[in-house]
Amino acid sequence: MGVTIHAVPTEGGEPSTITIDKTGDSTGTIGIDGTNYDVYNVKARADGKKIVCNTKVLFSTVTVTVEVVAESADSSTVSVTIAGTPFGAKDGTTTYTVPTSDEKNLKQFVASSKFPVLA
Numbered sequence: 001m002g003v004t005i006h007a008v009p010t011e012g013g014e015p016s017t018i019t020i021d022k023t024g025d026s027t028g029t030i031g032i033d034g035t036n037y038d039v040y041n042v043k044a045r046a047d048g049k050k051i052v053c054n055t056k057v058l059f060s061t062v063t064v065t066v067e068v069v070a071e072s073a074d075s076s077t078v079s080v081t082i083a084g085t086p087f088g089a090k091d092g093t094t095t096y097t098v099p100t101s102d103e104k105n106l107k108q109f110v111a112s113s114k115f116p117v118l119a
Contacts, residue, residue, distance in 0.1 A: 002029075003109035007078065007096035016096065018080070020051070020066065020106070022113045028053065030064060032080075039064065043118040048107030052118055060086045068103055069095065076103035 002021030009016070019031040026042045030053070039053035050067040062084045070077040081093040098106075 001109075003102075003105050005078065005096075005098050005102045005106055007098050007102075010077065010095045010097055018066075018096075020109065022115070026116050028113075030055070030066070037064070042115045044110045044113065044115040045118050046111060048109070048111030050118060051110050051115065057090075058086050060084055066106075068107060071103060072100070074100060076100055078103065078106070 002019055005018040005020075007016045007018055016033050017031075019036075020028065022028045022042075023038075027038070027040045028042055029036050030039050031037070037055045039055045042051065042053040044051040050065065052063065052065045055062050055064060062082060065079075065081040065083075067079050067081075068076055069079050075097050077095055078098050079093050079095045083091050085091050
């Protein structure tokens, strides 16, 4: 059972739906607006605030990082960083405002998934 995050870019733009699921000890899927990526070498902080993984795009190994960067009573900020895309074409960080309930569900899912601990 994975987690779904309803996210609105902090810099404006269309809302996104981000899904994360575990498929093995250090594998899973990350989806953004219905496009899913198989990920491997998944590592996470024990408190569930950060998850780092890899996926293949063409012949490149791409690193994806999802991190809770700020928390408040009503909403939280989650960043998604992409690095290593071919020619750096899609590299960068997008920050999203998410409901506090989604942020808590994200942290709970990541922590309970028992992925290898991020150093």
